[in-house]
Amino acid sequence: MTTPNSLQLGMIGNCAYSALIDREARLMWCCLPRFDGDPVFNALLDPSENGSLWAFELEDFERSEQEYEPNTAVLRTRLYDKRGQGIEVTDFAPRFWSRGRTFRPLTLVRRVKVLQGSPRMTVKLRPRFDWGRAKPQVTQGSTHIRYMGPAMTLRVNCDAPISYILSETAFVVDRPMNFIMGPDETLASGIEDTARLFEQETV
Structure with a gap:
């Protein structure tokens, strides 16, 4: 995927933060821990290699739907390659009623599933x-990656191959x-179970 930035963007959020995602499932803008916070993903304004983004790049990408x-x-963003193989990326910020209050954590969930074939992605x-000035210090565990900055640490829990990421x-x-992705905290239950529960409750 080497297409230029587009202003055709989808927004997700939960009244605690928001994020902008383009039609190729690239996370282009997200400020944390508030709407006016540090733009930890800033490729919308800096599309160069110095910019920061979160992309699922499909090999031989051809088209997308969102x-x-x-x-x-x-x-939901669907990406297809030139052979018709595809994936669907589901993005959301959890928000639902729990224990007598609105639960809206500083958490972003991205779920990837195969639509057809055996596509390859990066x-x-x-x-x-x-x-944008500081690259994070990165450490890893068996199912998570920690990105440590001067004033904030983000943790990405995932069941994808860490070394390839x-x-x-x-x-x-x-x-x-x-x-x-969220604060540097362990999950109360498994990664897939947590993602599924958050999606079910948010929808």
Whole structure:
């Protein structure tokens, strides 16, 4: 995927933060921990290699489709390659009623599933801190990656191959994959279970 930036953007959010995602499922803009916070993803304004984004780049990408789940802020983007193979990326910020209050964590969920064939994709996960000036210190566990900045640490829990993500190496998408980005905290339950529950409750 080497297409230029587009202003055809979908917005997700939960009244705690928001994010802008283009028609190729690239996370182009997101400020944390508030709407006026540090733009940890800023490729909307800086499309160069110095910019920060979160992309699922499909090998031999040809076309895409994007729509919201009706009456929700859950965004679904479908990417197809030149052989007709494809994936669907579901993006949302959890927001639902829980324990007598509105639950709206600083959490972004990205779910990837195969639509057809055995497509290959590259995950580019490149947050930056201090208004784009600071590259994070990166550490990893068996199912998470930590991005540490001067004033904030983000943790991405995922059930995708960590080594391929860190090296930005293409791999075959042969099963559903879940990515949950938020504060540097462990999840109360499994990654897939948490992502599924958050989506069900948000929808």
